[in-house]
Amino acid sequence: MPFNGEKQCVGEDQPSDSDSSRFSESMASLSDSECSRQSFTSDSSSKSSSPASTSPPRVVTFDEVMAAARNLSNMTLAHEIAVNENFQLKQDALPENSLASRVKHIVHQAFWDVLQSELNAEPPEYEHAIKLFEEIREILLSFLTPGGNRLRNQICEVLDTDLIRQQAEHSAVDIQGLANYVISIMGKLCAPVRDDDIRELKATNDIVEVLRQIFHVLDLMKMDMVNFTIRSLRPHLQRQLVDYERTKFQEILEETPSALDQTTGWIKESVNELLSLSETALTPGAENSSKPSLSPTLVLNNSYLKLLQWDYQKKELPETLMTDGARLQELTEKLNQLKIIACLSLITNNMVGALTEGLPELANRLKRISAVLLEGMNKETFNLKEVLNSIGVQTCVEVNKALVERGLSILNAEVQANLIGQFSSIEEEDNPIWSLIDKRIQLYMKSLLCLPSPQKCMPPVPGGLAIIQQELEVLGSQYANIVNLNKQVYGPFYANILRKLLFGEEAMGKADASSAN
Numbered sequence: 001m002p003f004n005g006e007k008q009c010v011g012e013d014q015p016s017d018s019d020s021s022r023f024s025e026s027m028a029s030l031s032d033s034e035c036s037r038q039s040f041t042s043d044s045s046s047k048s049s050s051p052a053s054t055s056p057p058r059v060v061t062f063d064e065v066m067a068a069a070r071n072l073s074n075m076t077l078a079h080e081i082a083v084n085e086n087f088q089l090k091q092d093a094l095p096e097n098s099l100a101s102r103v104k105h106i107v108h109q110a111f112w113d114v115l116q117s118e119l120n121a122e123p124p125e126y127e128h129a130i131k132l133f134e135e136i137r138e139i140l141l142s143f144l145t146p147g148g149n150r151l152r153n154q155i156c157e158v159l160d161t162d163l164i165r166q167q168a169e170h171s172a173v174d175i176q177g178l179a180n181y182v183i184s185i186m187g188k189l190c191a192p193v194r195d196d197d198i199r200e201l202k203a204t205n206d207i208v209e210v211l212r213q214i215f216h217v218l219d220l221m222k223m224d225m226v227n228f229t230i231r232s233l234r235p236h237l238q239r240q241l242v243d244y245e246r247t248k249f250q251e252i253l254e255e256t257p258s259a260l261d262q263t264t265g266w267i268k269e270s271v272n273e274l275l276s277l278s279e280t281a282l283t284p285g286a287e288n289s290s291k292p293s294l295s296p297t298l299v300l301n302n303s304y305l306k307l308l309q310w311d312y313q314k315k316e317l318p319e320t321l322m323t324d325g326a327r328l329q330e331l332t333e334k335l336n337q338l339k340i341i342a343c344l345s346l347i348t349n350n351m352v353g354a355l356t357e358g359l360p361e362l363a364n365r366l367k368r369i370s371a372v373l374l375e376g377m378n379k380e381t382f383n384l385k386e387v388l389n390s391i392g393v394q395t396c397v398e399v400n401k402a403l404v405e406r407g408l409s410i411l412n413a414e415v416q417a418n419l420i421g422q423f424s425s426i427e428e429e430d431n432p433i434w435s436l437i438d439k440r441i442q443l444y445m446k447s448l449l450c451l452p453s454p455q456k457c458m459p460p461v462p463g464g465l466a467i468i469q470q471e472l473e474v475l476g477s478q479y480a481n482i483v484n485l486n487k488q489v490y491g492p493f494y495a496n497i498l499r500k501l502l503f504g505e506e507a508m509g510k511a512d513a514s515s516a517n
Helices: 017-028 037-041 062-083 099-120 127-143 149-158 161-169 175-189 192-203 207-255 261-281 296-309 319-356 360-373 384-405 413-427 432-450 466-516
Strands: none
Touching: 062 207, 062 319, 099 127, 099 207, 127 149, 127 161, 127 175, 127 207, 149 175, 175 192, 175 207, 192 207, 207 466, 261 296, 261 319, 261 466, 296 319, 296 432, 296 466, 319 360, 319 384, 319 413, 319 432, 319 466, 360 384, 360 466, 384 413, 413 432, 432 466
């Protein structure tokens, strides 16, 4: 399954070939050499996604906004379950020593203290305890499958609250016996991970504490059941994900016509960037009166590459990538760390590579040191210059140590100062080493996007990136999987936007002419 932490080949665990073919069909008319521009006058499957419209804006009602929000929530949840193998629900934990946490503890403790006093009274008062067993019965029944009639009948018979009340009236109720029965049923129904909790329950003698812990373990069992259901649904969601997400997003688009504004701006920015590069590349005196022709696939891939340099804290993501925002942000942060490690390695090799040649373990040790010190580098409080200086000092120490072990002289003060200074300068704008490594990583990621879907092998890593090859291939595989799935889901919407941006005037003119005839 894509998007986990393991290295994968591009194209693995993607939706079926039929899903890929749907995207290919959506984009086929946008290729450079296989189609005529007349194809862009045809209606698309998602008319609401047009980036430009002459009709006045429609007033969106509150109910429509809420319906769109529900669709987005459902789509996001389904996407997360399908693509994230580690997705699971967890119990909300209030911050320790917070007001809410203290109030909750006081209220709960008061309830159990009252129950303790009622059971210790003469004669004992069982009404609250009976209500607890009634609630326990309903929870146990909710764990049963539709075919578990025998156990269902047994639970209802033993935890019959009417019968328990009659026994309580005659002082014949066995609260401890009922608790033991509940624990035995929980042991049959719980996941193996809860076996230790069940053993602790059996070893507890205080009845109030037993009831308290029964509810705690039942809460854990509820969460286990929910996560088991999620795991069971995942294969079905994975098979239906493309159609489901596309349908849900179309519903959102119908309720909220502006739901593609950010996406249109994202693609338009890439179009303008590529047009600017094309115009700059024109030779002097060449015919440049006509607008440069851009490949829609090139535009879309360039748009995806821009996500690797996105400012996720300040800039809003395109609507079609909201469901993968957290994954893309994490991937970008890891990639930035790898860029710095590659820069440090390149500087070290250039300055002392001749002295440390034949010591692969030294390079790996320096890489590990850099990775540890660069942890959290995307936080606002992180002082990158200071950390780079520290890495430089530590690098000098490790290199000197390796040289001494080989019977060589250590680096002189000037070389060490130069090495540390070059490390610290990486953070400076337009640093040549950083620019070089960044271009090579961009080239590698671009080559991933250009691979055909059936291909299952990684492209060669550009020079200077060998030190981070393994990590780069893992991130590249995750990135390609995110992009390929996104293309399959939102291909028709992208095709509409690209038609308007690249061939809008001509396409609309031909459409008007054909309608007039």
